Amino acid sequence: MNHHQHPFTFPPTTSTILPPTTTFFSSTPLPTNSSFQNFVLKSGDQPEYIHPYLIKSSHSSLSFSHASFLSNSALCYQIFTPDLTLSASNQNNPNLTHVVSSFDDLSLTLDIQPTLRFFLVKGSPYITSQILQPAKLSIKTIHAILELVPNSSKTRFRIALNNGQTWVLYTSTSINLTHDLSTITSDDYCGIIRIAVLPNSNSGSGSQFESVLDRFSTCYPVSGQAVFSQPFCVVYKWETKGWGDLLMLANPLHIRLLDNCSVSSVSVLDDFKYKSIDGDLVGVVGDSWVLKPDPVSITWHSVKGVKTESCLEIIEALVKDVNELDSSAIQTTSSYFFGKLVGRAARFALIAEEVGCLDVIPKVRKxxxxxxxPWLDGTFAGNGFLYEKTWGGLVTKQGVTDSGADFGFGMYNDHHFHIGYFLYGIAVLAKIDPVWGRKYRSKAYALMADFMTLGKGSNSMYTRLRCFDLWKLHSWASGLTEFADGRNQESTSEAVNAYYSAALMGLAYGDTHLVATGSLLTSLEIHAAKTWWHVKEGDSIYNADFTSENRVVGVLWNNKRDSGLWFAPAEWRECRLGIQVLPLLPITEALFSDIEFTKQLVEWALPALGREGVGEGWKGFVYALEGVYEKDVAVEKIRGLSGYDDGNSLSNLLWWVFSRGDENEGTSAHCWFGHYCH
Incomplete structure (x- = not known):
């Protein structure tokens, strides 16, 4: 950011609907979409999925579950069962609550004062607790304890339960443990305790897994950072204590992106696997990982261009669409629907550049x-952005008093979706009108910073990367609402739009740092969409019953996969496809670069278009993807549409389908008609 400009702040407000922050936290600004959000909402007693364990806190104890799955053709989810519950004797105060004493990109530290500290590090096969002062410990289970077998030094115990699970407990110094049917108790103890379940204990190969857990039990992580030090690269760095090498678990996307040639050498233990709703979690040894996603190119226009003979049809639609633009006719005050209209109009300017119809640009600019x-100046009647300092972020005027307004924006819901549309419009306007861009730069950056802040620390006004989960490598959308299944996200394409639009804004302002960060997050969000939302025939991440029936996940939760949408039932497949496509942009090509999958998705959705009452707007997105591999068929269908999604248009659909190029051709030329587009 230009150092000569003071950072702009939206007007301050106090929300009447947000939960208090003081109960569970000891530092600010606070995360509002994190994968441990349940620990700090309401009573803090809903479980969170800290891979590979579901973890639940209740007053003076912490319960761990190595979840069992339920899966059918409509959904998959993990069931929380308190397999083990750890507490300390001097903590039986019913008013006791946990405190998040610190958190970072890959971990959180949960304290149950005054005795227990838990280092909850995502992807650790061990749950690590520091007993801060001498206390008698209790480990309860809802199963029956079949055996508790110590080693000779009483620093390692094998716990066999009657549900088939075997857990191994390690201590930093010797400890005396006794047990009855369902409870293990200790003498006074002070030090480190680590507990791990044997992966796939029922598969009979437990001893080899046990020796792996033994080998790495002495090195424990206490925190973890994701570092953006070079383009298209994320480096995980864990701070460890103890001695020896660090064993962590990688999700399927980590494995795909892991750079084994990097300086920080890691080794992958291919056979050491934990089952999870996200696919197998695989053992990786090393306290620093380098993850290298595929670079995406952030472009204003289509990559292949539009062939000259197709330009006239696009221009005809474009002139008509632009002539119908009328800002005074906008009926909505919703930040989401208004933002979509801004993004829709901004597309017209870029399509005009691409097909050489420059005459329409002044009207688009106006x-x-x-x-x-009005949204940047605070003069928009009926709504606007305000800064709320309790959780540290933007809310809307409507969302200050109404948790349902603006799809819950005032509860920190969907921030990247709404703001992403505005950023797209701002980026385009700053490109075609640099004078305007300079004038509004500080306000544009204040809007973008709400979900794009990289810095951390109490002096920052905004939490670090509000929506983006640096362990899962995609965003969460669901803000400060407590859900039994944790955070969720429906529309990956709107998340992609947010980071892509931030990168475009970087291009418009010549801000290479913003371009680099936006591009990286765009690429990661696309990778994650392809890994967990796009369900290819024969994929093995989800169970066969779910995979056979679904080509896209509707809503993806931390702990669940749902085929239904927030706004539509599972059988409305055109909506399920469309919400993972819109808005239709040059970057959509990277999101649907897998032609085989795109064809599977369209063929899965097409039959739904025969249902009575299917919206024309949703049909448009199905035809757009059909155009990726059946251009001529799709063009005819697009020409026959009688309406479009509120963020889409005939111009945009024609631009998309005519810029697909043919697989066996070279690059098409951009067509330049000069000013003959009246």
Whole structure:
């Protein structure tokens, strides 16, 4: 950011609907979409999935579950069962609560004062607790304890349960443990305790897994950072204590991106696997990982261009669409639907550049100014952005008193979706009108910083990367609402749009750092969408019954996969496809670069279009993807549409389908008609 400009702040407000922050936290600004959010909402007693364990806190104890799965053709989820519950004798105060004493990109530290500290590090096969002062410990289970076998020094115990699980407990100094049917108790103890379940204990190969857990039991992680030090690269660095090498677990996307040639050498233990809803979690040894996603190119226009003979049809639609732009006719005050209209109009300017119809750009510029400025200036009637300092972020005027307004924006829901559309419009306007761009730069950056802040620390006004989960490598959308299954996200494509639009804004302002960060997050979000939302025939991440029936996940939760949407039932497949496509942009090509999958998805969705009452707007997205491999068929269908999604248009659909190029051709030329587009 330009150092000569003071950072702009949206007007301050106090929300009447947000939960208090003081109960569970000891530092600010606070995360509002984190994968441990349940620990700090309401009573803090809903479980969270800290891979590979579901973990639940209740007053003076912490329960761990190595979850069992339930899966059918409609959904898959993990069931929380308190397999083991750890507490300390001097903590039986019913008013006791846990405190998040610290948190970072890959971990959180949960304290149950005054005795227990838990280092909950995502992807650790061990649950690690520091007993801060001498206390008698209790480990309860809802199963029956079949055996408790110590080693000679009483620093390692094998716990066999009647549900088939075997857990191994390690201590930093010797400890005396006794047990009855369901409870293990200790003498006074002070030090480190680590507990791990044997992966796939029922598979009979437990001894080899046990020796792996033994080998790495002496090195424990206490925190973890994701570092962005070079382009298209994320480096995980864990701070460890103890001695020896660090054993962690990688999800399927980590494994795909892991750079084994990097300086920080890691070794992958291919056979050491924990089952999870996200696919197998595989053992990786090393306290620093380098993850290298595929670079995506952030472009204003289509990669292949539009062939000259197709330009006239696009121009005809474009002139009509632009002539119908009228900012005074906008009926909505919703930040989401308004943002979509801004993004829709901004597309017209870029399509005009691409097909050489520059005459329409002044009208688009006028419309973008009239729609964007009031939101940045605070003069928009009926809504606007405000800064709320309790959790540290933007809310809308409507969302200050109404948790349902603006799809829960005031509860920190969907921030990247709404703001992403505005950023797209701002980026385009700053590109076509640099003078305007300079004037509104500080306000544009204040909007973007809400979910794109990289810095951490109490002096920052915004939490670090509000929506983005640096362990799962995608965003969560669901803010500060307590859910038994943790955070969730429906529309991956709108998440992609958010980071892509931030990168475009970086291009417009010549901000290479913003371009680099936006591009990296765009690439990661695309990788994650392809890994967990796009369900290819024969994929093995989900169970066969779910995979055979679904080509996309509807809503993806931390602990569940649902085929239904927030706004539509599972059988409305055109909506399920569309919400993973919109808005249709040059970057959509990277999101649907897998032609085989795209064809599977379209063929899965097409039959749903025969249902009565299917919206024309949703049909448009199905036809757009059909155009990836059946251009001529798709063009005819697009020409026959009688309506479009509120963020889409005939111009945009024609631009998309005519810029697909043919697989066996070279690059098409951009067509330049000069000013003959009246």
């Amino acid at each position: 419309y973008l100014k009239e729609t964007i400025e």
